[in-house]
Amino acid sequence: MSLHPANEAQRVRLLEAEHWLCTERADLYTQAHRETAGAHPSWRAARAFRHVFRGMSVRIEPDELLVGNRSSKLIAPPLALERGDFSFVFEHLFERLQAFGYRIEPGARAQLFGELMPYWEGQTVRSDKLDVLEAHGLTSALNLSPLAFYRRARSFGFDALAKLVPEGLPLPQLLKAMRAGAGDNVKGRGRCTDTQAHIVLGHRRVLEKGFSGLRDDARARIARGCTGEQREFLDAVELTCEAMRDFSQRFVELAHAQAAVEPDARRREELLQIAGRCARVPWLPPRSFEEAVQSVWFTQNAAIITYGAGSGITPGRLDQLLWPFYEADLASGALTKQHALRLLEELVIKLNNNVIIWPNLGGVELNHLGSDVENITLGGVDEHGEDATNELSYLFADAIENTNLATTASFRVSAKSPHAWVRRVAAMHQKTNSPAFLCDETAIAAMVRDGYSLEDARQYCLVGCVEPSGHGDTAGATGGTKVYFPTALDLVFNRGRTSFFGNQDGPDTGDPTSFTSFDDFLSAFYRQLQVMVDHVTEATNLRDAIWAARFHNPLISCTIDGCVENGQDMTVGGARYNFSAVGGGGLGTAIDSLSAIRVLVFERREVTMSELKDALGTDFRGQEALRRKLGAAPRFGNDDLVVDTLAAQVVARFCAMVSARKTVTGGTYKASLISYGLNVYEGALEPASADGRRAGAPLSNSMSPSNGAEQRGPTAAMNSLARIDQAAIGYGNSLNMRLPLGLLDSDKGVDSVAHLVRGYFRSGGFHVQFNAVDGKTLRAAQNEPEAYGDLIVRVSGYSAYFTRLGRTIQDDLIARTEFATC
């Protein structure tokens, strides 16, 4: 199937677009912020949003039917300088961004560095966060003394350290950047980003009531009597809703203006219809499928503008949301399936306009051009537990396939899903690597365990990569806080210090050479892990308190169930459900390491703890034989009961540690085991591990077995993962697999993909996604990126363009276990 020509043009434009840094959003937001000093954070936000919506450029591209741009250029992420993460990148890595291809108008550059960044200096979320983390003793300073460098070089080797250094960065600048970047590091090498978000928008409420209805709700809530605090928020909601009308009205005017000078009659008619739609939505509820799609896009786009890029603002169950409109319009003859597909293709293309600039030192190098995942959830059961896969579900599959972009989409599968659905998604791998399969039974069970009603749990959507969250009823912050299981091992070996930072981050769990049993070692591991979790959740709570005190978002909040009723912004706890997250990375690496320690040090006694510790401390210098021996120990992913039981136990303990922690809004934390392609970056600061992994090498990905560990095929790997109680992992996990080469060349092969999915889900799996290109193709794409510009692979929970991933991630993907040709 091929794209509608108008969409083909848009797709090409997207792929060929230059990347820009546009300062409109930052400039306008800052102006309003200046003028509202001392006002309530909800009000300040509303005023800022209105100022942005009224002042930023509006554009209508020559062939689009859906309108709503987020910046002055096609590809230019909205820069929310108030967060502080962008400032970090601009201050330290600006030349790198430019080298990567980001352009900036001279005037905008002068304004960014001369006015905007100075204004925000010292008053961003990030700067407050760094201050408060340091005040609470939660940071781990990066010691740059010669002795510290020597120790680090001894553990990591110069090659591994050199990889951390972006090319061409002069040393003083690099050191400055490293010191500044280290401020993100919580004791125990935990991560706590500046942003929250990772939220499913409440499109449902907007489609039902329009922003006029949400404004009326706010007014009605005030009329029922409220506190002063609540009044501030509700007034802000009212202002925000009206600002949305102002914004859409500008597109009405622009469409009319363009129509007036449009020579082509067909396009003129289209523009007039666009004007008609924008006059209606999102202020009023849509009356047609076209209006509904426009409403969704408008709200989605506006939300991203208000929050800034890099926030995982998620559209949710689009097939369910749009279905009533689709069904009605088809029945009345107002819509053809073909036209619906055209609109969905355009919507998918627009959802792919969103890119982020990673605000991490090394992150810019190792995973530049990440996609700001706007995860579309399709299929699955309805609130009654009945199959809700509908014609739109399949149309979206077509649209995703036709557009062949790095769309992040989640395909829900339940025992009630028709085989045609599972097979349809499996067949998508022949054209694109985008789809992820999600298991309703496991996800719903996890949601219910965390306190969702059964009806709300059944409506789950995937946020960010694969985190399940409610459909417009949750302030979830599903990503951004993380710890790494291999770090806990490093802390055991070094009695509470990490090899990279060298500070006393954790407790002294004793001299490991004095341990007499594997249980001793495992207990020490758990103790370090517990303290890591405690530190990182304390840090996240402190960060969240900053958002609650200073930066609200009444636009997103008023769409979320609970916020208007409670008269509270989502950052303060107004949503019906409130959670936060702690991710755990590198499980496979850690389990393989623990297994090697158990078998080689304590059972077979072939290696002493002392030998092992020394080898790990010097990146296996002169110890290649030992390194290979460690790598040959039993590993996770081979359907080995002993190893898998250990993995299940570690995950269960981790989930329990996490869910015992409370957030600042009175919710609980949920655990996730996801990497988002960062396993490469995360390994860069991790020394050699007892599974034979070298210092600085990538950690295992998500909850998948380590690269090369799987020796018994995909069913064995799935059996290993199925031994883990995945319904206890509240914010999900992901299993990434390479399919055997050529599997998709036959119908039988495609059916087999569906069988793997069904079998894994029946066994308790939660998520699986497949990379179905062969190593040769990927290697070729590395060498000739121009010829493979649209080659898509999954990098743990989201789709990315292979040729735009950093080389190290490309290498990691290629190294992902290739099963023998079937």
Added chain:
Amino acid sequence: MLNSPVFDLQRFSIHDGPGVRTTVFLRGCPLRCAWCQNPEGLECVETRDDWAPAVMREVCADRTYFEVSGGGLTLSGGEPLLEPTRAMTLLSAAKEERLHTCVQTCGAVPASTLLQVLPLVDLFQFDLKHVDEAKHREWTGAGTARIHANARLLVERGANVQFRMPVLPGINDDDEHLGRLATFLASLGVSALRLVPYHRHYLAKYEALNQPARLPALEAPTAPRLAQVIAGLQAHGLEVTVDGAHPG
């Protein structure tokens, strides 16, 4: 797999019978085909008695995948029916576990063996490599008489049999042979044939065994050639399917 009659066990096999299967490869073979892809499994070795439970444990580990796909256990090799007690052990255990069973056989075994396993086998994948007696002997070391008689026997007993022919360019893909093969199948009342195109992936095994490959120059059939073979067989009234495990 030391001292085990099983020299390989492959999970997630999707070209060895219906659904997702686990293929168990048993040692020993009465033939010596020039194109053999599993040379490491041709010789019988001294085996211990307790080999079966571990094998069945690993087979049953994929039960869920068998259930959702209509798959099961496939016996291959070598010739899995060469030592009937071994095959019977695995097949009985499989049936006790209610697994679907498939046996890949060259047919050069006693009729009594086939009759013995028949009640436990859901599908025979029966190879017909060359129908000409002399050519068959030249290429495989044995004649066709017993093989053809066994084929007839299984069909007459109502067994579920899928006949397969490896497509070996220059050896069995000429029009004359295809015609004679079609005639032979018609004489059994069989109207379907599955083609398994030759491939070269296995050559590295000979290197590893320090043995010279016997057909180092033989190439996989090209797509046009394969299409011709299919058309030729179809012209003789056969329903032809092609095994998916061939390179494109």
